[in-house]
Amino acid sequence: MLGYTLALGIEPLRTAISDHYRDYYALDVPASRIAVTTGSSAAFLLSFLAAFDAGDKVAILRPGYPCYRNILGALGIEAVDVPVGPETRYQPTLAALEAAGGAALDGLLIASPANPTGSMLSAAELEAILAYCREHSIRYISDEIYHGITYGGRAPSALDFDTDTVVINSFSKYFSMTGWRLGWTVLPDDLLRPFERLAQNLFISAPTLAQHAAVAAFDCHAELQGNVARYTANRELLLRRLPEIGFDKLAPADGAFYIYADVRALTNDAGRFCREMLQATGIAATPGDDFDPVDGHGHVRFSFAGATAEMDEACARLAHWLG
Ligand SMILES: Cc1ncc(COP(=O)(O)O)c(C=O)c1O
Structure with missing residues (x-):
């Protein structure tokens, strides 16, 4: 077989x-x-x-x-x-x-x-x-x-x-x-x-x-739709909370489980920003340079494929770090 x-x-x-x-x-x-x-x-x-x-x-x-x-x-x-x-x-x-x-x-x-x-x-x-x-x-x-x-x-x-x-x-x-x-x-x-x-x-x-x-x-559609329901909840939570925290320029997030944020108001070096964020908060995000060799340095990609409780906790930590 x-x-x-x-x-x-x-x-x-x-x-x-x-x-x-x-x-x-x-x-x-x-x-x-x-x-x-x-x-x-x-x-x-x-x-x-x-x-x-x-x-x-x-x-x-x-x-x-x-x-x-x-x-x-x-x-x-x-x-x-x-x-x-x-x-x-x-x-x-x-x-x-x-x-x-x-x-x-x-x-x-x-x-x-x-x-x-x-x-x-x-x-x-x-x-x-x-x-x-x-x-x-x-x-x-x-x-x-x-x-x-x-x-x-x-x-x-x-x-x-x-x-x-x-x-x-x-x-x-x-x-x-x-x-x-x-x-x-x-x-x-x-x-x-x-x-x-x-x-x-x-x-x-x-x-x-x-x-x-x-x-x-x-x-397995029932189980897989459960994942989509979780992504839907995570997306709603992040689209509501991220702008309050300071990430207010976000790509549409019509699908997939990513939010691409324009972070030029916070940094012009997304790689460094992500490293510092990881050290300070334990939150890993991807610097835009990976996706865009020209303008990516002013962008960060967040993934929301994880658990909703993790998204909630991540928002609290980000608010504390940037607040
Ligand atoms: C847009 C896109 N295409 C293709 C892939 C590759 O996926 P795989 O080889 O696992 O099917 C990815 C993985 O993240 C992706 O984001």
Whole structure:
């Protein structure tokens, strides 16, 4: 039972993921288009290798998840920054894509909800971006790893508007299987075989035990919704308390479990601020530099994935430290 599996994953899991698209999104995504991967991390590596060549240009958001830039860089693919900020709720406009190169881009990668900001594209924004990409032959890659953890209705999927796009998801976030190292990708026809051949050669298969466990995870929605209820309570608490404490410029936190705070009123060196905060209060937060090499030094990312009592205690300690 614990041998290798097929490169694209065990059939029961690919079928369970296909069923998930039917049940959660009301979308018809055949199991044959689904590849199971070693976390979404392997899915990025495999999709980039399958879709792009060295020297290609792929646009990513700044601030954004740091590994995109690093994986692209390791493959000799140019990461092109699309700077985003509070004026556009930390998501790109078509004008921003145009300014980043427009038709000269080979790819565009967006996470919605995003890390570190939690911000989400509306259905209309996502549809317009997908149409723009189609018109200019830009390969769209949708990181949907935080789907299921949203605070105002379900996040739109790129598959709602375009069945020919690359969608990457994971068992690490909503399904809380972070260390099991399992994710999946929905692939358009032209990338299926290249992706499969690369997966076979680079990984042989995703972890077998984790694949069997993930089939069972689709029967655990009651427990998983309990986590989402906890994140919802934590988010409400922090959005109420953080501004009182002095963190009053916060990204939208539409989804995921992060609050990205503009802390320029308190510091211009987020790394030092976070080190001092850790020493003084025992609270660990991530300096914005990790997500944004240009403007991150004035930002801090708080994660609220923990217990509500911990969030409460953290607010009390922060208020005391900054008070
Ligand atoms: C936006 C985003 N994408 C991808 C990942 C990678 O997750 P995994 O490889 O566990 O699926 C993370 C992890 O934090 C993330 O925040």
